[in-house]
Amino acid sequence: MCCRVPLSSVTRNGIPTPEREVRSRQNQRGAPVNTTAGNYAGPIIRHLETNFQLTEDEKGALQGMPMHILDIRADQDIVREGDRPTRCFAIIEGFVCTFKMTGAGKRQIMAFHIPGDIPDLQSLHLEVLDMSISTLTPCKVGFVEHEVMRALCVRYPRLAAAFWRDTLITGAVYREWVMNVGRRDAYPRIAHVLCELVTRMRAVGLADDQSCEVPMTQSELADVTGMTPVHVNRTLQVLRANNLIKLKGSKLTVLDWERLKQAGDFDPTYLHLTNTDAAA
Amino acid sequence: MALFYFDVREGIRFVPDEEGLELPDVAAAEREAAESAACIGRDLLPKGVARAVTVEVRNEHGQRVATATVTLALDRVDPEPTPPVL
Numbered sequence: 001m002c003c004r005v006p007l008s009s010v011t012r013n014g015i016p017t018p019e020r021e022v023r024s025r026q027n028q029r030g031a032p033v034n035t036t037a038g039n040y041a042g043p044i045i046r047h048l049e050t051n052f053q054l055t056e057d058e059k060g061a062l063q064g065m066p067m068h069i070l071d072i073r074a075d076q077d078i079v080r081e082g083d084r085p086t087r088c089f090a091i092i093e094g095f096v097c098t099f100k101m102t103g104a105g106k107r108q109i110m111a112f113h114i115p116g117d118i119p120d121l122q123s124l125h126l127e128v129l130d131m132s133i134s135t136l137t138p139c140k141v142g143f144v145e146h147e148v149m150r151a152l153c154v155r156y157p158r159l160a161a162a163f164w165r166d167t168l169i170t171g172a173v174y175r176e177w178v179m180n181v182g183r184r185d186a187y188p189r190i191a192h193v194l195c196e197l198v199t200r201m202r203a204v205g206l207a208d209d210q211s212c213e214v215p216m217t218q219s220e221l222a223d224v225t226g227m228t229p230v231h232v233n234r235t236l237q238v239l240r241a242n243n244l245i246k247l248k249g250s251k252l253t254v255l256d257w258e259r260l261k262q263a264g265d266f267d268p269t270y271l272h273l274t275n276t277d278a279a280a
Numbered sequence: 281m282a283l284f285y286f287d288v289r290e291g292i293r294f295v296p297d298e299e300g301l302e303l304p305d306v307a308a309a310e311r312e313a314a315e316s317a318a319c320i321g322r323d324l325l326p327k328g329v330a331r332a333v334t335v336e337v338r339n340e341h342g343q344r345v346a347t348a349t350v351t352l353a354l355d356r357v358d359p360e361p362t363p364p365v366l
Contacts, residue, residue, distance in 0.1 A: 186323045218299075230286040230316035230335060231323075234295045 047116025094139030095215030191264030291330030
């Protein structure tokens with residue numbers, strides 16, 4: 001993670017431009033590895049188990065999936081709007097975001113994804129991708145062919161239900177983000193994004209008590225919230241001055257979880273984390 | 281590309297920018313200041329916490345190169361007019 005741009009860095013770029021001709025296949029580091037998922041299925045299992053108990057058989061089936069492992073640098077597109085993927089990918093390490101660009105070239109990030117997420121799961125049933133997904137940090141991702149996913153769903157109907165539930169939750173998160181960007185002021189808007197990040201990271205065991213990594217630069221956070229980088233910086237500074245958070249490099253520490261939740265108008269119900277105490 | 285700092289003044293609060301932002305030139309910095317002042321003003325001015333929001337742009341040497349200020353003028357008719365008698 002050494003070449004990642006931390007939140008406090010002066011380089012708040014990372015805005016994709018049309019001429020950024022990048023494809024995961026050409027921008028990988030090292031040779032791709034074709035393997036069975038094995039331990040790489042760990043994050044997926046942890047993610048699915050945030051709201052659903054898997055049986056040993058089902059976990060074994062996920063570990064037995066043929067998987068194509070790829071290391072991808074930061075700020076690279078993994079899939080793009082208009083693509084017709086024949087496979088889905090799960091994040092094993094690192095952070096990615098789902099985004100769209102306006103005709104005028106402005107980017108709106110509509111979701112961030114953490115290890116265990118399968119950000120383009122919809123491509124299993126919707127032929128053409130209606131969004132792009134790019135890495136925020138260096139990532140290790142595991143591609144699984146749609147055929148494999150379909151066979152898994154036929155053989156293990158509870159896994160099919162788990163994938164279905166996962167896309168429903170993705171929809172719930174989008175609804176919350178429309179609310180956030182459309183109706184919340186800057187201060188609760190930023191606080192809400194930080195609350196969601198910490199809650200999701202904690203649910204999959206990636207937050208150390210009240211601390212976790214913030215995978216976004218201020219410019220990316222501006223694209224998440226529909227604000228300008230200056231406004232994001234100002235708002236983060238006020239959150240710090242009010243002793244709600246501490247930011248050191250890319251590490252976020254929540255100093256007062258109850259007050260941050262209140263500031264962010266944050267109710268984690270929409271994340272549907274029923275199987276974890278992080279739902280509190 | 282050059283480094284610019286954007287300090288924000290809003291009423292009695294002053295939020296200095298210690299990190300800066302890389303932009304192509306002063307014109308781009310001025311646009312960023314204008315857009316930011318408008319956005320911050322949209323947030324704060326209707327609440328009455330400040331009468332004006334100013335974003336001051338400094339270059340990498342700390343010299344001021346541009347300023348953007350937004351204000352909101354409210355004017356209530358006093359005394360409130362009584363409904364006309366028909």
